[in-house]
Amino acid sequence: MNKRISSPRQTQDIIKQHDFTFKKSLGQNFLIDENILSNIVSAADVTDASYVIEIGPGIGALTQLLAERAKKVVAIEIDERLKPILFKTLNGHSNVTVRFGDVLKVDLHQIIKEEFPDGAEIKVIANLPYYVTTPILMRLLTSQLPITDIVVMIQKEVAERLEASPGEKSYGSLSIAVQYMAEPRIMMAVPKTVFIPQPNVDSAVIRLQVRKEKKVQVMSEDFFFKVVRASFGQRRKTLMNNLMNNLYTKDQKASLLSVLEEVSIDPKRRGETLSIEEFGKLADALYTMK
The missing domain is CATH 1.10.8.100 (rRNA adenine dimethylase, C-terminal domain)
Structure with a gap:
């Protein structure tokens, strides 16, 4: 089994070894706290029967932990510069496949058909870039995919909006759009200090349990x-x-x-x-x- 790479020292070593530079345009922030990574896996109730899509594996720190627990993991990464790093950090995890592409553009139905057995119940787990959080979540929720749960690390303020109730300051059209299709629950707050590079705001892990039926039935x-x-x-x-x-x-x-x-x-x-x-x-x- 590969050595886990979730510590600050190991992350820095990998970045230096591969001469990797962060792209601000991709919102890249790598998580460097193994306890938080483990808590994300636990928050999603990942078991040896779970099929997982991970969005944005980065250097593979969360992917490694998912691979240890899940039946199969398909990681979708937009940045092809990470290919040699992921090849190295995930080598030995035979239940992981990495697909390169933009999750907003790839054919998720086709990926599921090719990578998972018929009838598989799939969890989506991700540390999402702040700038594309809403488009990615809405694509996942509106694409009629066989997803049971979405567990994502996002900006804390956005997580509060997704979970907000009527009358609360954060409650708005995004709260309604998400709650119409899923049941949101903030699982934990995550300080900005546990990322490389450090973002400007704190984050939160939120779990969206996808509803089998919409919260209300409407004519249109x-x-x-x-x-x-x-x-x-x-x-x-x-x-x-x-x-x-x-x-x-x-x-x-x-x-x-x-x-x-x-x-x-x-x-x-x-x-x-x-x-x-x-x-x-x-x-x-x-x-x-x-």
Whole structure:
């Protein structure tokens, strides 16, 4: 079994040995704390029956720990400069495959078909670059993939937004989009000091358990999210004002007020006070509004 590479000294040695330079444009920050890496694997409940997709393995520190526990790991890495490093650090782990490409562009369905058996339940685990967190999460959640869990290290502030409840400062359209499709739970906070190079903000590990059925059933998902986005257009404005400014015209005001009364939602409330269930009820009523 390969020597684990998760300490600061080993990480620095590998970087120096391969003359590797960090690309700011790729948001590269390597985790150098084995306890936190082990806790990520535990947070995802990885067992010898687990099939795992890891996004952004870096030099392979988390990949090594996943390989020790999982049935199979497929790591997707955008930076081909890491190929010789990963070849060395993962040598001996026969249950790991590294695929090079941008996770936002590769055909994930095809990768799953080629790498995993039919009916495999798959976990996605990653230390995500901050700048592409939301696009990657939304692609994973909306692509109809056979994923049971997504466990990711992301910016702490974003993790709080994903988990936020109605009325909380962090609650917004992203909270609703994620909670509509998954059940989020922050597993641990991670200080910025355990990365090379050190980012400017603290991180958190969040687990998203993908729902077998959406949190609410709506007539039109597209329209539901259109209503949600419109309702958060300007946070200090009332629900009525936001809907009028972003979705409806002046001559529809009376009809809009009538619908709000019909679903027992005060037009003076703000969007951030509405639950997903209330948004679902409102969207369906508005969808049938003439």
